[in-house]
Amino acid sequence: MSKDQHSAVVDAQSRLSFSVCAELKEAILSAGGGEVFAVGCLDAGGKVNTIEVVARGSSDAVPALASYFEKGSVLIHNHPSGKLQPSEADVTIAAEAGSFGVGSYIVDNDAGFLYIVAEPARRRSLKMLDEESLAKALDKGGKLARTMPDFEPRPSQVAMAADVASVFNHGGILAAEAGTGVGKSFAYLLPAIGWAQGNEERVVISTATINLQDQLFSKDIPLVSSIFRKKPKTVLVKGRANYLCRRRLQEAIDEEGLMLDEQSPLKRIAAWDKAGGTGDRAALPFRVDDQTWGRVCSEAEACLSLRCPHREKCHVIVVRKNAADAQIIVVNHHLLFADIYSRRRSAGIEQTSILPSYNVLVLDEAHAIEDSATSLFTESLSRFSLLKKLSQLWRRKGRGFFGSMASLAASPSLSSERIRAFETRIQEVQGSMASLEASAMGSMGEAASMRLKEKTAIIATSLCEPAGRLQRSILALTKDIADILETLPESKAQEPAAYETRMVARNLNESADLLARFKDFDLNPDTVFWIEKSKSLQKEPFVYFNATPLEVAPLLEKSVFEKLRSVVCTSATLTVGGSFDFWMRRVGIAKQREDLEARIYTSPFPFAGNAVLAVDPQAPHPQRQKTAYKEYIPGAVLRLLLASRGRALVLFTSYEMLGASFEKARPALEAEGISCLRQGMDERSRLLAMFRNDISSVLFATDSFWEGVDAPGETLSMVVLTKLPFKVPDEPVLQARAEAVEKAGGNAFMEISVPEAIIKFKQGFGRLIRHSQDRGVAVVLDQRLATSRYGSLFVESLPRCKLVPGGLSVLEDEIRRFLDD
The missing domain is CATH 3.40.50.300 (P-loop containing nucleotide triphosphate hydrolases)
Incomplete structure (x- = not known):
C-alpha cells in the first residue's frame, strides 16, 4: 500500500529495527501469510529492537496476552489483506493493551508499512541503585543488623551485594561463587527488591530445589523486605501441573458416573475446590495419588484457553495475573526453561507458561542449569504419552464414549461409518506404537538405555522402519481429523470440542515430527536420539523415545545471556580449581564478554x-x-x-x-x-x-x-x-x-x-x-x-x-x- 493512504501509516523501519522487520516477515511467512501477534520491546530511542511472537492465526488469543505486557512495550500484528486501517476489534485490543501502557501497531505482510493505532507509554529512565548504600545495609550497624538481632555481618556478603547492584545498574552477567556461609540470598535479594521497586521492573529468581524456593518465599524475602518502606509484591510460581483444572476434574467425574461415592478422591477434590481451595496441589488438606492428580491437573496440551467454560475462575489464569502484577517472581529452573522453550517455539498463548516478560534474572543454584535445561529441552514419546493424546480424542468406558471427538460425533455431518473408520484409524496408531515398543525392547536386551549411534541394518529394521510406520499412522489419523473438521457446520466447528480436537491433532503432528527425526537420526548430528526403559505406576514396563540437544549452551546463550539485560548466576559450586571456565563453557557464557564479571566470595567459616x-x-x-x-x-x-x-x-x-x-x-x-x-x-x-x-x-x-x-x-x-x-x-x-x-x-x-x-x-x-x-x-x-x-x-x-x-x-x-x- 502507499504510505499516504492514511496519516497514521509510516515506513515500518521508522518504528521497527531492520532485524525486527525481517523477523516479522519470516514469522508471517511461516504462518502461511495468516495473522501473527508479537510483543516488541523499545530501545532508548523508542524503536522496537526485539520482538517475541506470542500467538498465531486468531485475534481471539489477544486478551490472554496480559502476562506478556510490560509497560512501554508494543503489541504488533499484521493484516494479511494489506489494508492497515484498524478494525473495531483492533481498536478494542489496542484499548486493552493501552491499559497496561502498551502501544499497538499494525503491519502489512512484508513488514514494510506500519499503522500506529496507539503509542506506547514511554518508560522513564532507569533509577540506578546506590551500590555503596545497599552494601552498608548488610554491614555492621546496617539496617539488617538492626532488624535481626542475630545477624552477623560478612565482608564477602557485602562485596557480593555491591557486585549484584552493579550488574543491575549497568547490565551484563555476574557469575558469583559464594561459599557456604556467605549468605548469597540476602546478597542478591537486597538489590533485587531495590531494583524492582525503583524501576517498576520485574525480577525473576530461579532455584533448582523446592527447598530453596520455599525458603526464599517464606523466610528470606520477608526478612529483607522488612528494611524497605514498602513491601514488594512477591509471587511464588509453580508449573501448571501443580494446579487443578476444573474442566478436567468435571470430565473425570462425568466419566466415572454413578460409580463415584462422596469420599472418592475426585469428589473430595471437587468439594475442596468448591469451598474456596486455591487449586494448588500442595494446599490440599488430604493426600491424592499421582495417577488421580494426573487426570485433573492443568496441562498445556489439554488447555482450551479462551474457549474453556471455566476460564474466568481458572487457577492457572489467577496465578498468571498475580505474576503479571508482581515485582519479585520466585520460580524453579524447570518452570523457567519451560517458559523459555514455549517462547522459542512461539507455540501460541494456550501453550505458554505462566511467566510474564522480564529483563532481570537471578539464577540461584546455577550449577544445575545445564542439567535442568537438558531435561526440559528433551523431547520424548512413549506408549503412555501417545495413548493419553489419543484418549483426549476418543475413548470407551463401559457403554459410553468420551473425548473431544465423542462430543462432535453427534453432528449430522458425521455418519456412523465415518466414526467407525476413525476408531479403526486410532487402533492402527495403537498397534503401530505397540510394534515399535516391542522392537525397541528386543533391540535393548538387558540394557536400561541405548543411544542410536550408527544406522546399522539391525537398527534400521528394528527401530527406524517401525518408527516410520508409526509416523505414517499418526499422519493418516491427523489427516482424517482435518477432513472431519472440514465437514462440520460453522457453529459446530467453533465449539470447544472442535478446538480441543485441533489442538490434539497439532500435538500428534509434533509426535510424528519427532518420529520422522528418529527414523532419520543419522541426518541430525546436533541431537542425541536414545531410548530407555521405564515402568508405569502399575510396574508395567514401557519405553521412552528421547531426542536431546547435543549441547544446550547455544540455546541458553541465545535465550538467556544474550536476550536479558542483567543476569546473576550464583551457587556455592561453580568453579573447578578456582576457574569458572568449565561451567561457563557448558551453559553458553563466552569468556570474552566485556559485560561479564566472575567473582569468588570465600566462606567466612573457619x-x-x-x-x-x-x-x-x-x-x-x-x-x-x-x-x-x-x-x-x-x-x-x-x-x-x-x-x-x-x-x-x-x-x-x-x-x-x-x-x-x-x-x-x-x-x-x-x-x-x-x-x-x-x-x-x-x-x-x-x-x-x-x-x-x-x-x-x-x-x-x-x-x-x-x-x-x-x-x-x-x-x-x-x-x-x-x-x-x-x-x-x-x-x-x-x-x-x-x-x-x-x-x-x-x-x-x-x-x-x-x-x-x-x-x-x-x-x-x-x-x-x-x-x-x-x-x-x-x-x-x-x-x-x-x-x-x-x-x-x-x-x-x-x-x-x-x-x-x-x-x-x-x-x-x-x-x-x-x-x-
Missing part, C-alpha cells in the same frame, strides 16, 4: 580449624577391583559410624550399595541406640526433619541428597562420601557429548567427567559445615582421591582444611579424636 578431610588410600579401586570394593564399603561404613557415634550423612552413587550398607549397619547401630534412616523410607522433607531432630541418627542417601541438605550442629558431624560422584559413562547423552569433545581433539574425561564430578563432590562436602560453630569430618572411601592424577583437583576445589590420609584404623582414631575434642 574450615581450617573446624573441618577434616579424611581419605582411605588403601580402599579397593572402585573400577579395577569392583568385587572387592563392593565387599569393603558396607563394613567400612559401619566402622566409621560406630567411631562417630552416628551423627552422620552417608552418601552413595548407587542404590545397590546404599541398600547393602544400610542392611549391614542397621542391626549394630540400633543396638547402640542409633537410629538408621534411608532414602525412600519417607517423603524427603519428613526424612530430613527426622534426621535433624534425632542428633545421633544416620541418614543413608544417594544422588539428590548430595545437595540441598541443611542440618547445622552436632546432628551432622560426619559426611561419608563412599565414591567420587562420576556419572555413569555409558549414559547416552553424556556419551554423545564426550564423543563430540574427543572428535574436536579434546579429552572428554578431563574436560567433562572430572569437572562434573568435582562440582558434585563439592556439593556433598558442603553438607558438613553449615554454621560458623560447626565441626565435622568428611570421609572419602575412594582411593582415587589420593592416588589418581586428577585427585588433587578435587582437593584443591574445596575450602582449605586438614587432610588425613590413612587406613580405616587411622580414620577411626581421627574421627574419635576430632569429634570428641
Whole structure:
C-alpha cells in the first residue's frame, strides 16, 4: 500500500529495527501469510529492537496476552489483506493493551508499512541503585543488623551485594561463587527488591530445589523486605501441573458416573475446590495419588484457553495475573526453561507458561542449569504419552464414549461409518506404537538405555522402519481429523470440542515430527536420539523415545545471556580449581564478554580449624577391583559410624550399595541406640526433619541428597562420601557429548567427567559445615582421591582444611579424636 493512504501509516523501519522487520516477515511467512501477534520491546530511542511472537492465526488469543505486557512495550500484528486501517476489534485490543501502557501497531505482510493505532507509554529512565548504600545495609550497624538481632555481618556478603547492584545498574552477567556461609540470598535479594521497586521492573529468581524456593518465599524475602518502606509484591510460581483444572476434574467425574461415592478422591477434590481451595496441589488438606492428580491437573496440551467454560475462575489464569502484577517472581529452573522453550517455539498463548516478560534474572543454584535445561529441552514419546493424546480424542468406558471427538460425533455431518473408520484409524496408531515398543525392547536386551549411534541394518529394521510406520499412522489419523473438521457446520466447528480436537491433532503432528527425526537420526548430528526403559505406576514396563540437544549452551546463550539485560548466576559450586571456565563453557557464557564479571566470595567459616578431610588410600579401586570394593564399603561404613557415634550423612552413587550398607549397619547401630534412616523410607522433607531432630541418627542417601541438605550442629558431624560422584559413562547423552569433545581433539574425561564430578563432590562436602560453630569430618572411601592424577583437583576445589590420609584404623582414631575434642 502507499504510505499516504492514511496519516497514521509510516515506513515500518521508522518504528521497527531492520532485524525486527525481517523477523516479522519470516514469522508471517511461516504462518502461511495468516495473522501473527508479537510483543516488541523499545530501545532508548523508542524503536522496537526485539520482538517475541506470542500467538498465531486468531485475534481471539489477544486478551490472554496480559502476562506478556510490560509497560512501554508494543503489541504488533499484521493484516494479511494489506489494508492497515484498524478494525473495531483492533481498536478494542489496542484499548486493552493501552491499559497496561502498551502501544499497538499494525503491519502489512512484508513488514514494510506500519499503522500506529496507539503509542506506547514511554518508560522513564532507569533509577540506578546506590551500590555503596545497599552494601552498608548488610554491614555492621546496617539496617539488617538492626532488624535481626542475630545477624552477623560478612565482608564477602557485602562485596557480593555491591557486585549484584552493579550488574543491575549497568547490565551484563555476574557469575558469583559464594561459599557456604556467605549468605548469597540476602546478597542478591537486597538489590533485587531495590531494583524492582525503583524501576517498576520485574525480577525473576530461579532455584533448582523446592527447598530453596520455599525458603526464599517464606523466610528470606520477608526478612529483607522488612528494611524497605514498602513491601514488594512477591509471587511464588509453580508449573501448571501443580494446579487443578476444573474442566478436567468435571470430565473425570462425568466419566466415572454413578460409580463415584462422596469420599472418592475426585469428589473430595471437587468439594475442596468448591469451598474456596486455591487449586494448588500442595494446599490440599488430604493426600491424592499421582495417577488421580494426573487426570485433573492443568496441562498445556489439554488447555482450551479462551474457549474453556471455566476460564474466568481458572487457577492457572489467577496465578498468571498475580505474576503479571508482581515485582519479585520466585520460580524453579524447570518452570523457567519451560517458559523459555514455549517462547522459542512461539507455540501460541494456550501453550505458554505462566511467566510474564522480564529483563532481570537471578539464577540461584546455577550449577544445575545445564542439567535442568537438558531435561526440559528433551523431547520424548512413549506408549503412555501417545495413548493419553489419543484418549483426549476418543475413548470407551463401559457403554459410553468420551473425548473431544465423542462430543462432535453427534453432528449430522458425521455418519456412523465415518466414526467407525476413525476408531479403526486410532487402533492402527495403537498397534503401530505397540510394534515399535516391542522392537525397541528386543533391540535393548538387558540394557536400561541405548543411544542410536550408527544406522546399522539391525537398527534400521528394528527401530527406524517401525518408527516410520508409526509416523505414517499418526499422519493418516491427523489427516482424517482435518477432513472431519472440514465437514462440520460453522457453529459446530467453533465449539470447544472442535478446538480441543485441533489442538490434539497439532500435538500428534509434533509426535510424528519427532518420529520422522528418529527414523532419520543419522541426518541430525546436533541431537542425541536414545531410548530407555521405564515402568508405569502399575510396574508395567514401557519405553521412552528421547531426542536431546547435543549441547544446550547455544540455546541458553541465545535465550538467556544474550536476550536479558542483567543476569546473576550464583551457587556455592561453580568453579573447578578456582576457574569458572568449565561451567561457563557448558551453559553458553563466552569468556570474552566485556559485560561479564566472575567473582569468588570465600566462606567466612573457619574450615581450617573446624573441618577434616579424611581419605582411605588403601580402599579397593572402585573400577579395577569392583568385587572387592563392593565387599569393603558396607563394613567400612559401619566402622566409621560406630567411631562417630552416628551423627552422620552417608552418601552413595548407587542404590545397590546404599541398600547393602544400610542392611549391614542397621542391626549394630540400633543396638547402640542409633537410629538408621534411608532414602525412600519417607517423603524427603519428613526424612530430613527426622534426621535433624534425632542428633545421633544416620541418614543413608544417594544422588539428590548430595545437595540441598541443611542440618547445622552436632546432628551432622560426619559426611561419608563412599565414591567420587562420576556419572555413569555409558549414559547416552553424556556419551554423545564426550564423543563430540574427543572428535574436536579434546579429552572428554578431563574436560567433562572430572569437572562434573568435582562440582558434585563439592556439593556433598558442603553438607558438613553449615554454621560458623560447626565441626565435622568428611570421609572419602575412594582411593582415587589420593592416588589418581586428577585427585588433587578435587582437593584443591574445596575450602582449605586438614587432610588425613590413612587406613580405616587411622580414620577411626581421627574421627574419635576430632569429634570428641
